[in-house]
Amino acid sequence: MRHARTVEPGPVSLLAAILEGTADLSGAPCIGRPELFDARRPDEDADDTAFRHRAAVRLCHRCTAFTRCRDWASTADLDESVVAGRIPDPPIHGKPGHPPNKVSRF
Numbered sequence: 001m002r003h004a005r006t007v008e009p010g011p012v013s014l015l016a017a018i019l020e021g022t023a024d025l026s027g028a029p030c031i032g033r034p035e036l037f038d039a040r041r042p043d044e045d046a047d048d049t050a051f052r053h054r055a056a057v058r059l060c061h062r063c064t065a066f067t068r069c070r071d072w073a074s075t076a077d078l079d080e081s082v083v084a085g086r087i088p089d090p091p092i093h094g095k096p097g098h099p100p101n102k103v104s105r106f
């Protein structure tokens, strides 16, 4: 019996699920690497997050799917995960109504 695959929450996992099985986008280096790309964990030191996010960006810049990913990301509401070589802006706390971070730097 086959079981449906579950997808972890977060845009990188969603992107990975979208990219998996797509002939010219498969093999993206973010697939299976949430430890580099995911948003800062509540208990994580900010310097550790910055370090792993810089490593994720280096992988993005070697990714053959970069252009398509960037195009997709430019229309998506993203959290503080690394997507398409973008290091997310830190969240602004205490500002009600602050819009989600958008991809704006390429």
Ligand code: SF4
Pocket (backbone or CB within 6 Å): 019, 028, 029, 030, 031, 059, 060, 061, 063, 064, 065, 066, 069, 070, 082, 083, 084, 085
């Ligand atoms: S550009 Fe980065 S986030 Fe986008 S598919 Fe490639 S590795 Fe993943």
